[in-house]
Amino acid sequence: MNTPATPLLQVQNLRVEFPTRHGTLLALDDISFDIAPGEILGVVGESGAGKSLTGAAIIGLLEPPGRIAAGRILLDGRRIDDLDADAMRKIRGRQIGAIFQDPLTSLNPLYTVGRQLVETIRTHLPMDEAQARERAVDLLRQTGIPAPEARIDQYPHQFSGGMRQRVVIALALAAQPRLIVADEPTTALDVSIQAQIIALLKRLAREQGAAVMLVTHDMGVIAETCDRVAVMYAGRIAEIGPVHEVIHRPAHPYSKGLMGSIPAMDEDRERLLQIDGAMPRLNAIPRGCAFNPRCPGVHDRCRRERPELADAGATRAACWLAGRGAEAAR
Amino acid sequence: MSAAAPRVAGVAASVDAPLVEVQDLSKVFDVSAPWLNRVLEGKPRQKVHAVDGVSFAIRRGTTLALVGESGCGKSTVARLLVGLYAPTAGSLRFDGQDTRAVLASPQAQALRRRMQMIFQDPYASLNPRWRVRDIVAEPLREHRLLDGREPIERRVGELLQSVGLAAADAVKFPHQFSGGQRQRISIARALATQPEFLVCDEPTSALDVSVQAQVLNIMKDLQRARGLTYLFISHNLAVVRHVADEVGVMYLGRLVEIAPKRTLFAAPRHPYTRMLLDAIPDIHMTGRARTPVQGEVPNPLDPPSGCAFHPRCPHANARCGAERPVLLEREGVRVACHAVEEGRLAVGG
Numbered sequence: 203m204n205t206p207a208t209p210l211l212q213v214q215n216l217r218v219e220f221p222t223r224h225g226t227l228l229a230l231d232d233i234s235f236d237i238a239p240g241e242i243l244g245v246v247g248e249s250g251a252g253k254s255l256t257g258a259a260i261i262g263l264l265e266p267p268g269r270i271a272a273g274r275i276l277l278d279g280r281r282i283d284d285l286d287a288d289a290m291r292k293i294r295g296r297q298i299g300a301i302f303q304d305p306l307t308s309l310n311p312l313y314t315v316g317r318q319l320v321e322t323i324r325t326h327l328p329m330d331e332a333q334a335r336e337r338a339v340d341l342l343r344q345t346g347i348p349a350p351e352a353r354i355d356q357y358p359h360q361f362s363g364g365m366r367q368r369v370v371i372a373l374a375l376a377a378q379p380r381l382i383v384a385d386e387p388t389t390a391l392d393v394s395i396q397a398q399i400i401a402l403l404k405r406l407a408r409e410q411g412a413a414v415m416l417v418t419h420d421m422g423v424i425a426e427t428c429d430r431v432a433v434m435y436a437g438r439i440a441e442i443g444p445v446h447e448v449i450h451r452p453a454h455p456y457s458k459g460l461m462g463s464i465p466a467m468d469e470d471r472e473r474l475l476q477i478d479g480a481m482p483r484l485n486a487i488p489r490g491c492a493f494n495p496r497c498p499g500v501h502d503r504c505r506r507e508r509p510e511l512a513d514a515g516a517t518r519a520a521c522w523l524a525g526r527g528a529e530a531a532r
Numbered sequence: 533m534s535a536a537a538p539r540v541a542g543v544a545a546s547v548d549a550p551l552v553e554v555q556d557l558s559k560v561f562d563v564s565a566p567w568l569n570r571v572l573e574g575k576p577r578q579k580v581h582a583v584d585g586v587s588f589a590i591r592r593g594t595t596l597a598l599v600g601e602s603g604c605g606k607s608t609v610a611r612l613l614v615g616l617y618a619p620t621a622g623s624l625r626f627d628g629q630d631t632r633a634v635l636a637s638p639q640a641q642a643l644r645r646r647m648q649m650i651f652q653d654p655y656a657s658l659n660p661r662w663r664v665r666d667i668v669a670e671p672l673r674e675h676r677l678l679d680g681r682e683p684i685e686r687r688v689g690e691l692l693q694s695v696g697l698a699a700a701d702a703v704k705f706p707h708q709f710s711g712g713q714r715q716r717i718s719i720a721r722a723l724a725t726q727p728e729f730l731v732c733d734e735p736t737s738a739l740d741v742s743v744q745a746q747v748l749n750i751m752k753d754l755q756r757a758r759g760l761t762y763l764f765i766s767h768n769l770a771v772v773r774h775v776a777d778e779v780g781v782m783y784l785g786r787l788v789e790i791a792p793k794r795t796l797f798a799a800p801r802h803p804y805t806r807m808l809l810d811a812i813p814d815i816h817m818t819g820r821a822r823t824p825v826q827g828e829v830p831n832p833l834d835p836p837s838g839c840a841f842h843p844r845c846p847h848a849n850a851r852c853g854a855e856r857p858v859l860l861e862r863e864g865v866r867v868a869c870h871a872v873e874e875g876r877l878a879v880g881g
Contacts, residue, residue, distance in 0.1 A: 248740035249711075363602075364828050392601035392767065395828060397811040419740060422770070422813030463745035465774035467797070467814045473752065474745035474774065480710045 209236035210413040216273035227484040231437045242414040244428035251434040253417045262290040296326040299374030303386035309358040316354035326377035341372040364395030385417045436492035443517025453514035453524035550589035557622035559583040582608040584785035595762040597776035605785040610733045648722035652734035654714035658706040665702035671724040691720040712743030733765045784840040791865040801867045847871040
């Protein structure tokens with residue numbers, strides 16, 4: 203869709219490790235992608251594929267002992283992966299807004315919604331109390347909370363699940379961040395609320411030019427919301443490309459299996475396509491292509507050599523077969 | 533059958549007769565504050581009508597899916613059907629017998645054997661300290677279906693194989709399995725008593741899509757091979773569309789529409805059903821503009837008067853706010869909506 207020239211977020215060869223007693227686990231392995239202003243990038247994959255970890259690495263909230271072992275993360279051309287905790291805290295909130303899955307744990311139950319918003323706004327923007335409150339009301343209105351003037355003085359427990367998630371989004375937007383990292387923002391919500399939150403995210407990207415990284419396991423949400431999508435598998439990007447292409451003409455066998463396993467609303471199938479087996483654990487990632495033991499089209503080379511992301515039609519896929527023909531896989 | 537298990541003449545004999553029949557089923561939970569708080573603080577008694585006058589039937593070998601948002605009462609219906617809750621009012625019949633009467637009689641064990649349940653969370657529904665063989669064998673022992681170590685082990689092996697696991701997996705512990713494999717262990721356990729009726733409460737909601745596909749495929753294969761009857765509870769309409777023969781839509785404890793799957797998805801009638809169908813993000817509708825949905829499910833402690841959906845309904849009028857609509861059948865579809873009944877609402881496409 204829209205592909206403005208300069209990306210706002212650049213992730214280059216990111217590698218995240220978890221040192222453990224039984225050796226170092228490689229949780230993210232050579233992840234590279236970027237997001238332009240106004241663009242929504244979806245990140246999908248199964249539990250444990252590394253999607254949430256990628257988000258956590260970008261916002262600087264990797265849980266110890268996890269650490270960035272290699273690669274760079276650039277926001278607006280400036281490196282942010284090597285900043286200290288204080289500098290990163292200033293960027294988080296001001297320039298990067300984070301939205302997490304569970305809206306209740308993201309809010310302080312002891313403070314009113316307004317107090318939390320005002321505090322966040324005043325931390326990042328030069329405003330006095332009254333201006334900040336006005337902005338808070340405005341943010342609540344933007345996120346679709348009815349009667350924001352009245353609700354601003356209520357506590358989180360007085361809000362329903364969907365309303366709380368809107369408050370969390372309002373908090374994330376308080377300082378007009380240029381990048382929003384949303385980790386499963388609709389997963390805990392019912393479909394009707396989910397639809398409203400998705401519409402809100404899309405509007406923010408469109409109207410405020412925010413770059414959004416949307417992590418979810420729900421392909422339906424991705425299809426509705428994103429411009430591009432990255433499919434992750436075992437800590438690597440298996441395929442990345444325009445959302446329509448990845449869904450309808452996936453090049454990577456894993457993306458194909460993933461799309462085929464989703465029950466669709468507009469077609470009847472007696473059986474769903476299933477990928478046998480399960481994603482390998484981090485301590486047992488096979489040599490070569492991580493997907494090779496489950497791949498229906500596996501070749502010798504897939505077991506020996508790891509494929510890098512390469513052009514495969516309209517998308518980029520990490521597969522010896524995709525877009526290169528069987529010759530490449532020998 | 534004994535006097536404690538009365539049968540309705542002629543019903544149980546027919547093959548087409550429903551295996552499960554539910555009539556005006558209701559469940560009220562008392563969620564009042566403790567007595568002392570009521571006395572001292574003047575807090576009122578509070579009751580939630582979790583299930584409110586629900587009626588449906590499930591034919592042998594078919595799947596009825598109940599859908600709805602959180603708090604609509606679908607899981608309560610599931611628990612009522614297998615006897616985990618006792619209904620406040622209404623009747624439940626299984627194979628022509630009144631289940632409440634049977635469960636109070638000496639035949640209770642025999643009836644329990646015929647219906648089993650699969651729960652949502654495969655991490656919470658398996659005892660982490662038991663080996664898989666003990667988990668799957670528990671119903672066999674509990675119901676004294678098999679005696680002796682060897683026959684039980686052989687049966688456990690067969691059950692594990694029937695859900696795509698290996699007989700050798702029997703010696704492992706649940707933590708050695710992934711979520712999808714654990715859910716298959718739950719299915720194997722449920723199949724141990726050779727039930728006819730399985731109640732599945734969100735069986736794939738905790739699973740990744742590729743794993744969900746494995747579990748749904750196994751469930752369908754088992755249904756075909758053994759003629760199983762399912763009650764399938766889910767909030768995921770795409771999954772429901774894949775597994776169900778008939779679909780019931782619930783809202784705030786009431787059934788608002790129940791129809792054969794094809795009809796329901798092709799021509800939803802109730803405004804709430806339309807809203808739900810409109811709201812699902814679907815992978816094949818990239819870039820589709822959605823009708824924004826208004827409002828949220830009201831507090832079940834204080835449901836709206838009349839039709840529970842009327843505050844969110846674009847077609848509501850004075851009658852909807854005053855009078856509760858009943859399920860009326862038209863062309864094989866049962867809908868509880870004044871607008872549909874009065875013809876104010878054209879059949880949706």
